[in-house]
Amino acid sequence: MKTNFLKGLGAKLKTWEFALLMILVAEFVVFGAVNPKFLALNSLFSSVNNYISICIISLFVTFVMITGGIDIQASSIVGLTSIVIGVSWSDLGLNIWVCIILAIVVAAVCGAISGYFVAFCNVQPMVVTLGGSFLYSGIALLISTLSSTPAYMGIGGFPGKTAEGIYTSFRLLGKWKLFDMIPIQLLIYFGLVVICYILLHKSKYGRKVFLVGINRNTAELSGINSRLIIMSTYILTGIGAAIAGILLTANVDSAKSDLGSTFTLSIITAVVLGGTLSTGGKGSIIGTALASLVICIMRFGLPICFGVSTQNLDLPMGIMLVVIIAGRAITSRLKLSSGSVRKGRLVQKTH
Amino acid sequence: MKLKKMMGRTRWISSLVFLVALFLIVGSINSSFLTAESIISCLNNSVVYMLLAVGIAFVILCGEIDVSIGATMGLAAAMAGTMAQNGQSLGVMIVYALVLGIAVGVFNGIGVAILGIPSLIFTLGAGGILRGIVYLYSGGRTVENFAGSFTSLNNTTVFSGITWFFTLAFVIVIAVYFILTYTKRGKYFIAVGDNINGAILVGLPAKQTKIVAYIISGCFAAFAGIIFASKYGQVNIVAGSGYEMSAIAACVIGGISLTGGLGDVIGAMIGAVIMASITKILVFVGLSSDYNNTITGVMLITIVVVDALTQRRATESARRKRLAARSAPGASPQPLAEEVAI
Numbered sequence: 125m126k127t128n129f130l131k132g133l134g135a136k137l138k139t140w141e142f143a144l145l146m147i148l149v150a151e152f153v154v155f156g157a158v159n160p161k162f163l164a165l166n167s168l169f170s171s172v173n174n175y176i177s178i179c180i181i182s183l184f185v186t187f188v189m190i191t192g193g194i195d196i197q198a199s200s201i202v203g204l205t206s207i208v209i210g211v212s213w214s215d216l217g218l219n220i221w222v223c224i225i226l227a228i229v230v231a232a233v234c235g236a237i238s239g240y241f242v243a244f245c246n247v248q249p250m251v252v253t254l255g256g257s258f259l260y261s262g263i264a265l266l267i268s269t270l271s272s273t274p275a276y277m278g279i280g281g282f283p284g285k286t287a288e289g290i291y292t293s294f295r296l297l298g299k300w301k302l303f304d305m306i307p308i309q310l311l312i313y314f315g316l317v318v319i320c321y322i323l324l325h326k327s328k329y330g331r332k333v334f335l336v337g338i339n340r341n342t343a344e345l346s347g348i349n350s351r352l353i354i355m356s357t358y359i360l361t362g363i364g365a366a367i368a369g370i371l372l373t374a375n376v377d378s379a380k381s382d383l384g385s386t387f388t389l390s391i392i393t394a395v396v397l398g399g400t401l402s403t404g405g406k407g408s409i410i411g412t413a414l415a416s417l418v419i420c421i422m423r424f425g426l427p428i429c430f431g432v433s434t435q436n437l438d439l440p441m442g443i444m445l446v447v448i449i450a451g452r453a454i455t456s457r458l459k460l461s462s463g464s465v466r467k468g469r470l471v472q473k474t475h
Numbered sequence: 476m477k478l479k480k481m482m483g484r485t486r487w488i489s490s491l492v493f494l495v496a497l498f499l500i501v502g503s504i505n506s507s508f509l510t511a512e513s514i515i516s517c518l519n520n521s522v523v524y525m526l527l528a529v530g531i532a533f534v535i536l537c538g539e540i541d542v543s544i545g546a547t548m549g550l551a552a553a554m555a556g557t558m559a560q561n562g563q564s565l566g567v568m569i570v571y572a573l574v575l576g577i578a579v580g581v582f583n584g585i586g587v588a589i590l591g592i593p594s595l596i597f598t599l600g601a602g603g604i605l606r607g608i609v610y611l612y613s614g615g616r617t618v619e620n621f622a623g624s625f626t627s628l629n630n631t632t633v634f635s636g637i638t639w640f641f642t643l644a645f646v647i648v649i650a651v652y653f654i655l656t657y658t659k660r661g662k663y664f665i666a667v668g669d670n671i672n673g674a675i676l677v678g679l680p681a682k683q684t685k686i687v688a689y690i691i692s693g694c695f696a697a698f699a700g701i702i703f704a705s706k707y708g709q710v711n712i713v714a715g716s717g718y719e720m721s722a723i724a725a726c727v728i729g730g731i732s733l734t735g736g737l738g739d740v741i742g743a744m745i746g747a748v749i750m751a752s753i754t755k756i757l758v759f760v761g762l763s764s765d766y767n768n769t770i771t772g773v774m775l776i777t778i779v780v781v782d783a784l785t786q787r788r789a790t791e792s793a794r795r796k797r798l799a800a801r802s803a804p805g806a807s808p809q810p811l812a813e814e815v816a817i
Binding site: 194241245246247248250251252254255256257258259260261262263265266269389392393396402403433435436438439440441442443444445446449450453454457 | 600602608
């Protein structure tokens with residue numbers, strides 16, 4: 125029993141998730157040593173808004189990638205939901221909660237349209253979501269021209285801030301803090317991690333997603349409607365992007381059509397660093413969650429600890445991505461060439 | 476029938492038909508669009524997209540993707556701008572652009588072909604690194620104040636309004652087209668993209684071909700950077716971001732399949748002209764430029780969906796023919812030959 129446990133522990137220590145956890149710890153140690161201010165959680169929490177969207181969306185993009193697809197339109201859906209909330213609230217005069225539901229529905233429909241083309245028409249996901257990213261950001265821009273507020277200003281003045289500066293109703297989604305410290309975005313994020321974990325790793329649906337990614341024909345033969353499964357992952361991503369858009373809008377009190385337009389690369393980086401295979405069939409929510417935290421801590425820590433300009437975070441991110449991916453490729457190659465070649469080949473085939 | 480067959484074989488013809496139809500439709504809405512002047516300005520505006528799309532076409536034909544070209548272009552543009560400030564000649568810029576393109580291409584090629592990393596991921600990282608180098612190179616400032624002989628190059632015309640840059644790009648694309656379709660080495664790209672295992676089995680240098688494709692893509696992006704700098708007269712640190720997506724869209728519109736092995740560079744060129752013309756077309760149709768992205772998105776999705784559906788129909792009709800031939804008494808294996816042709 126005990127050896128079994130130790131074996132299990134040993135196997136766990138070798139997993140990619142554990143390596144990510146170690147990188148995360150190393151980041152805290154290094155950044156904390158260079159600048160003790162970094163460890164004051166308040167500053168970390170106060171900038172949570174800059175990064176939480178990437179974390180949330182990458183969770184859902186993991187589903188898409190496991191089915192063998194890719195989603196580069198999510199970041200344009202963030203802006204679309206934001207502007208839908210803004211215009212339907214300020215110009216149509218709807219209740220703010222109705223606006224939120226409307227935004228989520230719009231985002232889900234956007235995901236469904238792209239998902240339909242990918243799943244039912246067999247178009248390459250990269251092209252469809254590329255077209256989707258043009259289309260949805262374009263629609264967001266068009267919707268913003270319907271508003272009486274000039275597009276560059278952003279629609280502001282959402283309900284929920286009293287004269288005394290206390291946040292209520294909608295703005296709570298952006299400003300509320302547990303114990304006056306932990307921001308609501310973080311709580312929602314952890315909630316979503318749990319939900320996604322259960323959905324992907326503990327539910328029937330998750331098994332189907334994996335099976336579709338590993339071998340779509342087998343999945344189809346064993347009675348899974350692979351088309352619906354693939355389409356549903358794109359809908360999920362749309363909803364994830366909508367949640368991110370709502371949180372962003374509530375926090376900055378400004379609905380803009382180009383919100384989130386720069387997220388795409390970071391999202392894909394997070395999912396891939398998390399160990400998800402871009403060819404499908406392999407991946408984990410915990411991996412994605414850890415990887416997106418690694419990225420966010422890096423983006424937060426480098427400017428305040430090493431004085432890297434916030435405009436130039438692409439360089440360290442790019443180096444990190446290339447080094448980690450290349451390192452993994454080289455080590456897996458070394459493993460293949462030494463010893464268990466046959467086993468390695470089998471592994472490669474199944475992946 | 477013959478025409479249909481020809482359209483099936485050379486995919487760029489259908490995109491040319493699309494381009495002509497687009498221009499005719501816009502012309503029927505606003506007849507002043509169909510003047511030589513406005514069409515030539517559409518062509519002149521498309522040079523940057525054209526070079527990017529033709530470069531990335533090689534990578535896409537190999538079945539890979541390169542999203543670092545936007546950053547490569549930005550870096551080349553910043554370098555060209557700085558050199559223009561120092562009064563260096565175009566020749567020096569081209570040499571530096573070539574060096575940059577080869578370096579980026581080798582880097583990407585090693586990562587993708589030798590290490591076997593998925594190309595989207597690796598070039599994403601490479602693009603991030605290049606973007607960071609742009610920042611370091613220009614010190615976070617916009618490179619500007621290099622007007623003069625360099626920026627006037629963009630307006631130098633050869634004949635009847637067509638610029639030197641367009642002529643050069645056009646000649647290069649045509650030359651590349653002939654190299655790609657009529658030489659042995661050129662066909663390697665399509666062979667590798669169509670069926671990489673088959674290509675390796677018949678002895679083609681697949682890895683080498685992919686590296687060369689990335690080098691070509693990098694060099695074309697760097698040349699596009701020089702023209703970008705000359706055209707806009709200033710280069711900020713995010714110059715060229717988003718262009719990689721437009722270049723991929725241009726390739727797709729031009730009939731190049733992202734799975735590789737299908738399409739040609741003429742298609743990429745035509746797709747680039749379409750992409751570059753959208754802004755101008757909107758003006759003539761009387762819509763604001765806010766419609767730009769929407770139109771691009773609708774066009775892109777429509778084209779790929781129609782393409783996928785027609786392909787599926789072709790394979791299904793082939794299968795039906797085969798079945799019919801099998802069930803018919805005394806059927807000869809003749810239909811098989813037809814199936815191969817499709």
